[in-house]
Amino acid sequence: LFPGxxxxxxxxxxxxxxxxxPAVQGIMDNPAHGLQELEERxxxxxxxxxxxxxxxxxPRREQYCPVLFENLIHIxxxxxxxxxxxxxxxxxxxxxxxxTWERESILxxxxxxxxxxxxxxxxxxxxxxxxxxxxxxxxxxxxxYPIAPTIDLQEVNVYKELNxxxxxxxxxxxxxxxxxxxxxxxxxxxxxxxxxEQLRAKMLMFAFGNALAKAKALHGNDPKVLEQPVVVxxxxxxxxxxxxxxxQLNTTDLVSNDGxxxxxxxxxDQSLYEKAQCVPEVKKRVVTKPAGIFGFQPDxxxxxxxxxxxxxx
Amino acid sequence: xxxxxxxxxxxxxxxxxxxxLPGGPSxxxxxxxxxVVASLTAKSKAAKSRRLQRFNQRVHAAATVEEKLRLxxxxxxxxxxxxxxxxxxxxxxxxxxxxxxxxxPGMPPRAAAAKPPAAAAGTTPEGGRAPEPGAEAPGAAExxxxxxxxxxxxxxxxxxxxxxxxxxxxDALLQESFYQKKKRPFLYRDQxxxxxxxxxxxVSTLAALLSGRNPLLAASSLDLYPEVxxxxxxxxxxxxxxxxxxxxxxxxxxxxxxxxxxIRVPKQLPEVVPLESDLGDVPVIDHKxxxxxxxxxxxxxxxxxxxxxxxxxCYGHTQFHLLPDKLKRExxxxxxxxxxxxxxxxxxxxxxxxxxTAAQAMYQGFWSEADVTRPFVSQAVVTDGKYFAFFCxxxxxxxxxxxxxxxxxxxxxxxxxxxxxxxxxxxxxNVKGFNDEVLLQLVHFLLNRPKEL
Numbered sequence: 001l002f003p004g005x006x007x008x009x010x011x012x013x014x015x016x017x018x019x020x021x022p023a024v025q026g027i028m029d030n031p032a033h034g035l036q037e038l039e040e041r042x043x044x045x046x047x048x049x050x051x052x053x054x055x056x057x058x059p060r061r062e063q064y065c066p067v068l069f070e071n072l073i074h075i076x077x078x079x080x081x082x083x084x085x086x087x088x089x090x091x092x093x094x095x096x097x098x099x100t101w102e103r104e105s106i107l108x109x110x111x112x113x114x115x116x117x118x119x120x121x122x123x124x125x126x127x128x129x130x131x132x133x134x135x136x137x138x139x140x141x142x143x144x145y146p147i148a149p150t151i152d153l154q155e156v157n158v159y160k161e162l163n164x165x166x167x168x169x170x171x172x173x174x175x176x177x178x179x180x181x182x183x184x185x186x187x188x189x190x191x192x193x194x195x196x197e198q199l200r201a202k203m204l205m206f207a208f209g210n211a212l213a214k215a216k217a218l219h220g221n222d223p224k225v226l227e228q229p230v231v232v233x234x235x236x237x238x239x240x241x242x243x244x245x246x247x248q249l250n251t252t253d254l255v256s257n258d259g260x261x262x263x264x265x266x267x268x269d270q271s272l273y274e275k276a277q278c279v280p281e282v283k284k285r286v287v288t289k290p291a292g293i294f295g296f297q298p299d300x301x302x303x304x305x306x307x308x309x310x311x312x313x
Numbered sequence: 314x315x316x317x318x319x320x321x322x323x324x325x326x327x328x329x330x331x332x333x334l335p336g337g338p339s340x341x342x343x344x345x346x347x348x349v350v351a352s353l354t355a356k357s358k359a360a361k362s363r364r365l366q367r368f369n370q371r372v373h374a375a376a377t378v379e380e381k382l383r384l385x386x387x388x389x390x391x392x393x394x395x396x397x398x399x400x401x402x403x404x405x406x407x408x409x410x411x412x413x414x415x416x417x418p419g420m421p422p423r424a425a426a427a428k429p430p431a432a433a434a435g436t437t438p439e440g441g442r443a444p445e446p447g448a449e450a451p452g453a454a455e456x457x458x459x460x461x462x463x464x465x466x467x468x469x470x471x472x473x474x475x476x477x478x479x480x481x482x483x484d485a486l487l488q489e490s491f492y493q494k495k496k497r498p499f500l501y502r503d504q505x506x507x508x509x510x511x512x513x514x515x516v517s518t519l520a521a522l523l524s525g526r527n528p529l530l531a532a533s534s535l536d537l538y539p540e541v542x543x544x545x546x547x548x549x550x551x552x553x554x555x556x557x558x559x560x561x562x563x564x565x566x567x568x569x570x571x572x573x574x575x576i577r578v579p580k581q582l583p584e585v586v587p588l589e590s591d592l593g594d595v596p597v598i599d600h601k602x603x604x605x606x607x608x609x610x611x612x613x614x615x616x617x618x619x620x621x622x623x624x625x626x627c628y629g630h631t632q633f634h635l636l637p638d639k640l641k642r643e644x645x646x647x648x649x650x651x652x653x654x655x656x657x658x659x660x661x662x663x664x665x666x667x668x669x670t671a672a673q674a675m676y677q678g679f680w681s682e683a684d685v686t687r688p689f690v691s692q693a694v695v696t697d698g699k700y701f702a703f704f705c706x707x708x709x710x711x712x713x714x715x716x717x718x719x720x721x722x723x724x725x726x727x728x729x730x731x732x733x734x735x736x737x738x739x740x741x742x743n744v745k746g747f748n749d750e751v752l753l754q755l756v757h758f759l760l761n762r763p764k765e766l
Binding site (some may be wrong): 041044045047048051052053054055066067070071074077078079080081082084086087090091092093094095096172173174175 | 481484485488492493494495510514517518520521522523524525526530531532534535536537539540542615617620621623624625626742
């Protein structure tokens, strides 16, 4: 109903910052990582996913969205030839997330399949400085009076409050820090897919859920301000548009409305390419548009790679 | 007499002029009559061979590879579908005869030569590091501390750090089987539950780690669940029933394969042995293919390596196949067919690799009338999650049709190993009985590259 991110912000007691955090921008701008040469590879990855992957004329979204994601992750993973510590990451598919918290006497819970999760052995260092965190004290959360903030949420009788990172991983798992969540909207029918705004809200909720579960695992169940904020990233796409998000959990004290808030940086609606022409467009016997990828934006791929490298580089 | 009758018909009402002009004879160079060739539409052997020649010329003259492939597979007729993963008894012998392949047990010599440096180097750095975790049980907690890359110099003989690779493999295995809590596997879908994700994780992390050593991997393309198809003719038969009864037809085969994972690269792998080498015999089977059992179907004749012709990564590097639940070892042991276990791995390796290399060759413009001028080499790993078998295939000839096979001395060659277990059992967060050789062979496969790189 509402612009979903605003509602999600209230539910998770978060302050929104537009654009990506300076740490990630720094990785992008650093020429030492050789991001220019990867442009060609990224373009080829997009062409493969959108044009060449199938024996039919054009692949459908259910096919090309996961293939595009796999190709991009493959390019990112190949960077571990250069940075060996990147190999300390593990992808986990189909893991279930469950996290519970209280928000002004309303008990909220996030549950469900959270897409693809990438875990790493080392946590991401906090992105915001201490001053920024303290500054969030003054920030007032947007309320939606008279609409209750829990609108459109499913009310369920919960008998067990679960708080595991996806309930997924047992003890002693070496890759225990959730690094990035990936969401692929690959339904063929447009109405089955999430709209960008809703996708961003979903990303925020799941990132928050993962961060909260990790924080509770590290520091216990009592609500308090975290000394070491937990950072979880999130990338969502429908095969063409990308949403990037970095979430920093500063506090698990979510009951009250004031005090230190959590922070989220969102970079929304970054398109990787304009159009993918599978068959050349011919008007009146003249080829107006040859087959290929049009309007490729290398910056979007650079952001993807920067978020992947974040925390290790 | 036909001639007399024709003249009688000609006479009434027809003026018959003789056409000799006084202006000299016609130029002597050009023939008076067009060339006398067999008919195109008659039901005769000469007409059939002329039609065949015209078809071959059309395919030779095709402008692009896509056009060539389209013409090659244009005519749809019932064909045998060959399944690489099959429970048929002694299927690998049949498949070798269909594809004119020689099977050589063991790995090709260049892979053996590359092993000693890594093995020798494997012992020296590990002696230097303190508690060698004992190849069996790295355990998830110990692995991070011990796995430090010891590389004195990335020079001529870079040492392979087996500890790190082993810990990676064990981590992938433990994550999929032990740490990640999954629901129960679906009925008869055990392979999708644990071994499938394990294989994906293992290959993707190993390939990424080794891409620093192998620049070919750094430019590679990884496909998940790709499709590989190939269509070819081999041998002849007479049509048994129907309106085409009695005609001599080539025996058509089609392979439609779905490997679990494949790596495609932009440069070709080097040849293992020269093009004309003869390393063994191809089995000759006198029965019809339907005795295998193999069944006929008529549908689109596809030739596909995993992506279209326009893709720059048009050569194959390695394929990974996962055997389904139907073909698991326990089932064969229960039915007292232990010797067929290896047959399953071999037939999968031979058929899939033949289809892949032949499709790669067709993408380069070669076909049965225009035989390959350089050998095409690809590798495959067939596994059921625990047991791994390695195969390397060299395609030397595509000419398998009845006419082209007569004067063709070349044979395709497939090297393959028996299936060996990677580990014994996974218990309580520990991998017991980890087999380093299997991992080393896998790493060598991934490090394979042309000599220039």
